[in-house]
Amino acid sequence: MSHIANALKPCSLLIATDFSEVSEKALRHSLPLARFYGSKFCLAHVVSSLGLTMAGPEAIAACEELVLHEAAQLEASLVRAGALTGVQHKFVVRQGGLWPELQEIIREESSDLLVVGTHGRHGMAKLFFGSVAEQIFRQAGCPVLVFGPHSKEDSWIGTPPSSRGRTFLFTTDFGQASVQGLSQAIAVANQFEAKLAFLHVVPAHPPRQHDVCQADQRKLREDMYQQSVTRLAELARNSHLDITPECHVEFESNKPVCEWILETAARLRADLIIMGLHSSARIEVTSHVNWTTAYEVVSYASSPVLTVNHASVTKDLGPNAAEITTPVLQDADLIRMRGLGVKW
Numbered sequence: 001m002s003h004i005a006n007a008l009k010p011c012s013l014l015i016a017t018d019f020s021e022v023s024e025k026a027l028r029h030s031l032p033l034a035r036f037y038g039s040k041f042c043l044a045h046v047v048s049s050l051g052l053t054m055a056g057p058e059a060i061a062a063c064e065e066l067v068l069h070e071a072a073q074l075e076a077s078l079v080r081a082g083a084l085t086g087v088q089h090k091f092v093v094r095q096g097g098l099w100p101e102l103q104e105i106i107r108e109e110s111s112d113l114l115v116v117g118t119h120g121r122h123g124m125a126k127l128f129f130g131s132v133a134e135q136i137f138r139q140a141g142c143p144v145l146v147f148g149p150h151s152k153e154d155s156w157i158g159t160p161p162s163s164r165g166r167t168f169l170f171t172t173d174f175g176q177a178s179v180q181g182l183s184q185a186i187a188v189a190n191q192f193e194a195k196l197a198f199l200h201v202v203p204a205h206p207p208r209q210h211d212v213c214q215a216d217q218r219k220l221r222e223d224m225y226q227q228s229v230t231r232l233a234e235l236a237r238n239s240h241l242d243i244t245p246e247c248h249v250e251f252e253s254n255k256p257v258c259e260w261i262l263e264t265a266a267r268l269r270a271d272l273i274i275m276g277l278h279s280s281a282r283i284e285v286t287s288h289v290n291w292t293t294a295y296e297v298v299s300y301a302s303s304p305v306l307t308v309n310h311a312s313v314t315k316d317l318g319p320n321a322a323e324i325t326t327p328v329l330q331d332a333d334l335i336r337m338r339g340l341g342v343k344w
Contacts, residue, residue: 008143008187010039011039013030013042015043016102019045019067019070019074024117025153026116026117031078031083031087033145033158034087036158039113040089043089045071046096046098046102047067064093071093099135099136102132102136103139106142113143113145114140114144115145116136116144118148118299133291133295137307138291139309144307144308145304146294146306148298148301148305149299150301152303156192157192161194165194167197168185168188168194170182170199170274172199174235175278177277178275178277186239186241189241193242195246196239196245198246198247198248199248199249199264200231201249201252201261202225202252232249233247250264256293265302272303272306273304273305274305275289275305277308278290
């Protein structure tokens with residue numbers, strides 16, 4: 001799996017900003033990230049015509065001029081602080097629909113990592129900027145690194161690991177998207193000398209069968225749990241990680257999947273949460289790692305969230321992604337599972 005080691009190595013990094021405080025946080029983390037990878041750095045802002053169209057072209061032009069002034073001030077302050085020294089960079093301001101314009105900038109700049117910040121607003125419109133969170137998660141042709149309102153101010157990127165080391169949390173439902181997203185998780189964990197913790201949440205209610213008694217239903221739940229532990233351990237064991245991983249399996253019960261992810265991340269003091277997402281609007285019935293779960297996690301996590309949609313992984317890795325498999329274990333393999341630090 002030599003291709004895995006270089007799976008996440010962005011040559012061009014795009015930061016979408018609205019000049020808010022949370023966007024500044026994303027910017028502070030992104031600069032050392034660009035320096036770590038030697039990436040080109042592009043800061044982009046889109047002046048959305050939504051709400052300005054009725055005011056006329058003069059209002060749009062005035063708003064765009066104000067944004068250009070803000071961008072120039074920000075660039076000047078970063079230059080004075082030395083934050084851009086040695087980093088190839090550019091600032092881009094566009095006017096139009098937010099996601100279409102960002103997509104176009106991603107294409108023009110050949111961006112292979114998109115960084116955004118979100119206020120984590122809730123309600124009918126769950127937003128990053130405007131109403132495009134779902135589009136970003138599903139349609140971005142590259143991994144997306146999201147900083148939520150509760151993410152830490154200080155960046156661990158570009159600094160030596162602490163005495164406890166770094167821990168990254170990778171969530172999987174064993175679907176194609178999350179398994180293929182594992183390649184990026186392996187790469188970033190090895191690159192930053194982090195332990196990768198695997199998490200799978202077993203659905204609360206197994207498929208019901210009319211001719212199965214309650215005792216057999218309990219046995220079915222136990223079997224599902226055991227199979228999940230076994231499968232997760234095998235996935236971790238085949239991952240070629242530099243640091244021994246650990247595995248966590250939880251029952252969904254009455255608690256949403258996003259809460260299990262947040263609680264596990266908090267307990268492990270995870271520095272990064274990694275999620276593989278499906279790019280299609282049609283999600284497998286068994287999938288619980290979807291864009292809505294990702295948004296809830298982003299809104300409350302104290303760490304940034306790296307999402308990898310199925311389309312971006314397929315584009316980067318092609319058929320080699322199939323090398324990450326979860327074969328059925330033999331009895332002798334169960335003994336080796338304990339060496340992975342599996343949590344029962």
